[in-house]
Amino acid sequence: MPEMDADIIDQLVGIEPGSALDAIRxxxxxxxxxxxxxxxxxxxxxxxxxxxxxxxxxxAAFVTxxxxxxxxxxxxxxxxxxxxxxxxxxRAIDAAIAAVAASGGQGPxxxxxxxxxxxxxxxxxxxxxxxxxxxxxxxxxxxxFDHMHLLVFHPRDAAPAxxxxxxxxxxxxxxxxxxxxxxxxxxxxxxxxxxxxxxxxAL
Numbered sequence: 226m227p228e229m230d231a232d233i234i235d236q237l238v239g240i241e242p243g244s245a246l247d248a249i250r251x252x253x254x255x256x257x258x259x260x261x262x263x264x265x266x267x268x269x270x271x272x273x274x275x276x277x278x279x280x281x282x283x284x285a286a287f288v289t290x291x292x293x294x295x296x297x298x299x300x301x302x303x304x305x306x307x308x309x310x311x312x313x314x315x316r317a318i319d320a321a322i323a324a325v326a327a328s329g330g331q332g333p334x335x336x337x338x339x340x341x342x343x344x345x346x347x348x349x350x351x352x353x354x355x356x357x358x359x360x361x362x363x364x365x366x367x368x369x370f371d372h373m374h375l376l377v378f379h380p381r382d383a384a385p386a387x388x389x390x391x392x393x394x395x396x397x398x399x400x401x402x403x404x405x406x407x408x409x410x411x412x413x414x415x416x417x418x419x420x421x422x423x424x425x426x427a428l
Contacts, residue, residue, distance in 0.1 A: 240421070250421075267281065268285070276400050278308040279314070280366060280369075283310065284404060285305075286322075287318055287373060289415065290319075292411070294419065313361055314362065317361035318362070320358045321370055324352070324354075328350040352371070352374045368390050369394075369404055377412075
């Protein structure tokens with residue numbers, strides 16, 4: 226499993242102790258500590274509940290693959306492998322990511338309630354895991370992947386019916402909160418890493 230004590234954002238950016246970026250990050254120690262604490266809480270919780278480590282890293286591998294951030298995706302893919310995930314499962318996740326990439330587009334898509342924001346409505350492809358990949362993933366992960374695609378590409382279209390599909394697949398309401406937290410955290414982490422890399426290039 227990935228090292229939980231080492232700062233994950235530092236690892237992903239390649240920040241060396243004593244460097245200019247290290248000094249910049251230390252200007253906001255609380256934000257740095259809270260980001261690391263969030264990572265540990267989501268991927269190595271003291272009380273894991275019903276969401277296994279393999280499921281957590283599988284969702285993370287899929288979500289980071291959707292974002293197209295190669296280094297971060299590789300990090301979570303490595304965490305998935307270290308969790309004991311089978312080669313079949315890892316191939317199925319790669320297939321699910323590739324299928325989304327083949328559909329094209331960047332998002333976000335969706336429609337706002339009728340009103341001034343409707344002019345920003347954007348149509349885009351929806352995605353459901355293919356049957357063969359769904360069988361390899363299992364019903365729980367397949368349903369979570371469909372939902373994660375919704376949150377990443379169609380956040381405006383999230384609705385109670387989508388949550389019902391997760392419940393029907395065997396996720397509890399507490400599990401669904403965990404899945405949503407993982408997706409939100411990864412979105413934050415990817416943006417912080419990207420910003421720090423740009424900053425590193427300017428120093």
